[in-house]
Amino acid sequence: MGPRPLSFVLLLVSYAVASSSSVAIPTTSASAVSSSTPVASNSSSTGATSSISSANISTSGVATSVSTTSLMTSYLATETGPLTLPISHYSFSPFPTPTLAPDPPNFPATDPLDPPPVSADPVVVPDFAPAWAAAYTKAMSMISNFTIQQKANITTGVGWGNGLCVGNIAAVGDFPGLCLQDSPLGVRDTDFVTSFPAGITTASTWNRALMRARGFAMGQEHRMKGVNVALGPMMNMGRIAQGGRNWEGFGADPFLSGEAAYETILGLQAGGVQATAKHYINNEQEWKRTQESSNVDDRTQHEIYAHPFMRSVMAGVSSVMCSYNLVNDTYACNNNKTLNDIMKREFGFQGFIQSDWAATMDTLGAVAGLDLTMPGDITMGSGTTYFGQNLTDFVLNDTISIQRLDDMATRIIAAWYFLHQDEGYPNTTVSSFDLYNPLNQEVNAQSDHYLIVREIGAAGTVLLKNEGALPLCKPKNIVLVGSDAAPPTSGPNEYTDQGGDPSGILAMGWGSGTDNFTYLVSPYEAIQARARVDQTSVFWDFDDWDLAAAGNSVIGMEAAIVFVNSDSGEGYITVDGNAGDRQNLSAWHQGDQLILAVAAQNNNTIVVTNSVGPLIIEPWVDHPNVTAIVWANLGGNEAGNAIADILYGAWNPSGKLPYTIAKSPADYPAQLVTGGTAADILSINYTEGLFIDYRWFDAQNITPRYEFGFGLSYTTFEYSNLAITKIYHEDYAQTDLVHNWEDGGATPIAEGSTTALWLHMPAHKITFDVTNTGALYGGEVPQLYIHHSPSAGEPPSVLKGFTNVVVSPGQTTSASITLSRYDLSVWDVVRQGWAKPEGTMTFSVGASSRDFRLNGTIPA
Numbered sequence: 047m048g049p050r051p052l053s054f055v056l057l058l059v060s061y062a063v064a065s066s067s068s069v070a071i072p073t074t075s076a077s078a079v080s081s082s083t084p085v086a087s088n089s090s091s092t093g094a095t096s097s098i099s100s101a102n103i104s105t106s107g108v109a110t111s112v113s114t115t116s117l118m119t120s121y122l123a124t125e126t127g128p129l130t131l132p133i134s135h136y137s138f139s140p141f142p143t144p145t146l147a148p149d150p151p152n153f154p155a156t157d158p159l160d161p162p163p164v165s166a167d168p169v170v171v172p173d174f175a176p177a178w179a180a181a182y183t184k185a186m187s188m189i190s191n192f193t194i195q196q197k198a199n200i201t202t203g204v205g206w207g208n209g210l211c212v213g214n215i216a217a218v219g220d221f222p223g224l225c226l227q228d229s230p231l232g233v234r235d236t237d238f239v240t241s242f243p244a245g246i247t248t249a250s251t252w253n254r255a256l257m258r259a260r261g262f263a264m265g266q267e268h269r270m271k272g273v274n275v276a277l278g279p280m281m282n283m284g285r286i287a288q289g290g291r292n293w294e295g296f297g298a299d300p301f302l303s304g305e306a307a308y309e310t311i312l313g314l315q316a317g318g319v320q321a322t323a324k325h326y327i328n329n330e331q332e333w334k335r336t337q338e339s340s341n342v343d344d345r346t347q348h349e350i351y352a353h354p355f356m357r358s359v360m361a362g363v364s365s366v367m368c369s370y371n372l373v374n375d376t377y378a379c380n381n382n383k384t385l386n387d388i389m390k391r392e393f394g395f396q397g398f399i400q401s402d403w404a405a406t407m408d409t410l411g412a413v414a415g416l417d418l419t420m421p422g423d424i425t426m427g428s429g430t431t432y433f434g435q436n437l438t439d440f441v442l443n444d445t446i447s448i449q450r451l452d453d454m455a456t457r458i459i460a461a462w463y464f465l466h467q468d469e470g471y472p473n474t475t476v477s478s479f480d481l482y483n484p485l486n487q488e489v490n491a492q493s494d495h496y497l498i499v500r501e502i503g504a505a506g507t508v509l510l511k512n513e514g515a516l517p518l519c520k521p522k523n524i525v526l527v528g529s530d531a532a533p534p535t536s537g538p539n540e541y542t543d544q545g546g547d548p549s550g551i552l553a554m555g556w557g558s559g560t561d562n563f564t565y566l567v568s569p570y571e572a573i574q575a576r577a578r579v580d581q582t583s584v585f586w587d588f589d590d591w592d593l594a595a596a597g598n599s600v601i602g603m604e605a606a607i608v609f610v611n612s613d614s615g616e617g618y619i620t621v622d623g624n625a626g627d628r629q630n631l632s633a634w635h636q637g638d639q640l641i642l643a644v645a646a647q648n649n650n651t652i653v654v655t656n657s658v659g660p661l662i663i664e665p666w667v668d669h670p671n672v673t674a675i676v677w678a679n680l681g682g683n684e685a686g687n688a689i690a691d692i693l694y695g696a697w698n699p700s701g702k703l704p705y706t707i708a709k710s711p712a713d714y715p716a717q718l719v720t721g722g723t724a725a726d727i728l729s730i731n732y733t734e735g736l737f738i739d740y741r742w743f744d745a746q747n748i749t750p751r752y753e754f755g756f757g758l759s760y761t762t763f764e765y766s767n768l769a770i771t772k773i774y775h776e777d778y779a780q781t782d783l784v785h786n787w788e789d790g791g792a793t794p795i796a797e798g799s800t801t802a803l804w805l806h807m808p809a810h811k812i813t814f815d816v817t818n819t820g821a822l823y824g825g826e827v828p829q830l831y832i833h834h835s836p837s838a839g840e841p842p843s844v845l846k847g848f849t850n851v852v853v854s855p856g857q858t859t860s861a862s863i864t865l866s867r868y869d870l871s872v873w874d875v876v877r878q879g880w881a882k883p884e885g886t887m888t889f890s891v892g893a894s895s896r897d898f899r900l901n902g903t904i905p906a
């Protein structure tokens with residue numbers, strides 16, 4: 047968790063007692079930093095420093111307080127003055143249960159511990175409704191004897207720092223309470239755990255089996271450490287390339303992100319832990335994340351930002367975390383539209399919505415759909431809460447109905463039963479606020495998960511350029527240049543929450559989305575090990591700043607491998623002037639100059655990047671001596687081994703870019719919004735609408751440097767024999783809805799309308815062949831893009847499917863991608879439903895968003 051500016055919390059009218067002005071700083075990593083000390087500054091020759099931000103802590107802009115019982119409106123200070131928001135009168139229907147009956151084999155009743163097997167072309171839609179219903183029955187029975195106070199306690203974390211985990215619910219009656227713990231890439235704040243590749247690396251694999259395997263392994267580790275609720279995956283959309291936390295998520299396309307979220311959640315929950323889909327919604331930048339309103343139109347919200355959360359609900363996700371920001375001028379954790387209407391009504395979400403840490407805005411957030419306040423206190427460590435006694439009082443004086451409180455408590459307890467955590471769940475053995483607590487060391491959760499880390503590290507590496515330089519074949523001598531090739535100088539956990547300028551390989555970003563490395567393999571170590579086998583002479587120069595020395599070191603070498611990186615993270619830590627978000631899209635430590643200095647002296651310069659997101663690589667990409675570019679993302683604790691696997695061809699590259707690499711920052715459709723006084727709430731208007739990332743480049747005819755979906759292999763593939771068949775399910779109960787949709791009708795306004803089976807079951811099957819026309823065994827990721835007729839108002843190409851094939855040289859394999867009616871629909875704002883747009887729909891299958899090999903038409 048990042049502490050947040052106190053000013054933000056005080057901007058809202060509050061009936062709560064005055065908050066303490068202290069801002070707690072977690073002190074949970076192996077680094078010797080005390081809780082009151084900013085993260086150690088890391089002086090490099092640029093003077094780069096890191097610090098925990100306190101710049102925004104101010105009490106200015108405080109609104110007047112009013113009495114608790116008369117509070118029926120919330121007041122926000124905005125750039126244009128106070129806004130008065132009406133309290134929602136949404137009539138809440140507790141305990142929703144979608145009405146669909148299981149329909150095997152397409153729609154089997156599914157227990158989250160036993161999801162359908164992973165498939166490269168998923169056609170099974172798991173039905174979690176019976177498992178939820180059973181869990182609800184148990185939960186309702188459990189709370190039937192609880193007092194109002196006890197029920198309110200279920201919905202209220204115990205307060206920051208008051209438990210073993212970053213979030214804790216205390217035991218109530220027979221309910222033992224819950225431990226909620228980060229992160230999306232492993233178990234945070236403990237030891238003997240695996241540091242998995244980041245979300246962005248996982249997305250770059252475009253491989254559902256690997257996404258599932260990673261989720262499952264992470265789920266097992268959380269379970270072994272006694273974590274009940276894992277605070278991941280994170281699925282913000284990378285709307286801006288600079289977004290500090292983009293690396294935690296799955297890239298800049300909703301379909302890819304949705305599939306990654308879906309598989310990750312199925313895996314996590316199969317491992318036994320409850321998953322959390324976060325941050326809901328539109329938390330796309332770190333700067334003023336608690337004081338910005340993301341203003342998003344309804345269609346864009348549905349088609350782009352909400353989609354991965356919809357897929358999360360389809361994966362049976364147990365929890366959703368609402369975000370810090372405002373959405374259309376209402377705080378996300380107070381937002382009736384996004385919480386009650388989209389998440390609970392349209393998606394039929396049956397788990398619980400928890401706040402991001404101290405993102406609860408008032409007690410009435412409960413009416414807007416918030417079920418659990420985390421970590422419980424109003425500001426971190428304040429000891430005050432909007433729920434707890436305040437919620438009890440609101441129920442007692444009829445401001446909030448008892449049915450709503452019952453629903454909140456039931457959802458939280460039901461999610462625990464849903465995952466069978468009532469059946470001998472391990473004790474909690476993390477200790478977030480005292481890493482050296484021996485409790486931490488009782489459980490070694492790592493198993494053989496390093497194998498998955500290494501495989502995803504390689505499969506999530508994208509080969510962008512290769513002019514015969516790779517794979518390396520027993521080179522006589524090589525030189526490694528750049529600190530990113532090296533182990534960090536003071537161990538793998540140099541900074542609290544990795545929040546500092548990395549002195550070695552960058553294998554994850556910074557913030558709460560991290561864990562502590564148990565160990566970290568750098569490229570230097572991995573390549574040395576390989577050199578022993580190949581009897582290669584290895585040289586290195588890890589100084590990024592002495593360009594002359596770097597240039598001299600590569601003269602006469604068979605290959606010079608230059609390693610550069612670029613880091614970002616969560617906004618409560620500032621590193622070298624980057625307050626979470628990146629200030630620019632250039633490689634750190636003058637990486638561009640380092641590459642040019644090397645390329646000036648060696649005509650076989652291979653560039654390896656470890657970056658949180660896109661970089662502008664124009665200064666060197668076309669340099670004739672730059673013979674290969676290996677885009678290695680963030681590899682976790684086996685990062686060096688995975689990079690060596692790619693360099694030496696132990697893994698034939700198959701990764702594809704999950705975002706566009708532009709020629710200029712200005713080519714991207716949206717930019718980081720900065721500025722604003724401590725009291726301001728920034729307005730961030732999503733004026734690009736549906737046109738994020740490649741959708742913008744395509745529509746505006748801007749040539750990117752490397753397009754979304756691009757990635758080379760050491761072999762080549764050809765595509766042929768395209769066919770499409772319509773799939774009929776005449777025996778299916780909801781054929782009336784199918785026919786309505788086929789006639790242009792929209793989905794009904796009803797509970798679970800967006801996740802209904804008829805909308806998601808396979809409707810078309812596209813088949814084609816892929817031939818390996820090169821000399822090496824390898825994998826390819828065929829991608830399917832839909833092109834709507836111009837009247838639909840859609841971008842020229844939208845990703846709606848992908849699969850994976852592995853093919854031997856000279857061989858051909860057949861592949862298939864299925865499309866559902868949902869895949870062919872757009873959100874109709876007027877009718878408030880999904881509908882098939884008018885006009886002919888065509889599609890392409892190919893190797894990237896701009897490399898279409900086969901084209902077809904969707905039958906009417």
Ligand code: BGC
Pocket residue numbers: 047048049212228277324402403558
């Ligand atoms: C982050 C969440 C995280 C939570 C708990 C917040 O600051 O935004 O992603 O799960 O803290 O650490």
